[in-house]
Amino acid sequence: MTTTMEKRRPAATKRAQSARSATAPPVRVSYLIGQLDRVVKRRLAETLAEFDLTLPQFTALSVINASGGMTNAKLAERSLITPQSANEVVKTMEANGWVGRTHHPTHGRLIHLFLTDEGRRVLRGCDAAVDALEASMLEGITEIPLDTLRKVLQRCVSNLRE
Structure with a gap:
């Protein structure tokens, strides 16, 4: 048998939660970005x-593709990983036949990374899947144009890098 107090508790709890949410400060933008970062990385x-x-392999393939080729040091810098990690990523991708190495065209001691035909094929498949994931993430966002969102996010990155 339920008591009067038990019947009132859910309504009282709802009112208390509503009162707290009405007076609570808005969620920090940095917190939301952190949540989004974790969810995006997982997905x-x-x-x-x-x-x-x-x-890291997808990022490296994308970065090499966008540049047309680069050194391992530049790859690490642009992929936001350490040179040691970049070296491990490149070794695996080279073993899979996705990247190749050649001497740098203007500096004989530097090794230049490039995508193989197989690397470009794998990247095209991944790009299509990532495009679908991004479309799912952006579904229902009609308040601002996508190019505006992209510019705002790029500005946030630039502001914190300076």
Whole structure:
């Protein structure tokens, strides 16, 4: 048998939660960005696993593709990983036939990384899957144009890098 107090508790709890949410400060933007970062990384890792790729490998393939080729040091810098990690990523990608190495065209001691045909094929498949993931993430966002969102996020990155 329920008591009067037990019947009142859910309504009282709802009122108390509502009162707290009405007076609570808005969620910090940095907290929301952190949550989004964790969710995106997890979902990207799941998506890329279907292609037997890790997130650092996908990032490296994308960066090499965008530049047309680069050194291991530049790859590390642009992929936001250490040179040692970049070296391990490149070794695996080279073993899989996704990247090749050649001497740098203007500096004989530097090694230049480039995508192979197989690397470009793998990247195209991954790009299509990541495009679908991004479309899912952005679904229902109609308040601001996508190019505006992109500019705002790029500005946030620039502001904190300075």
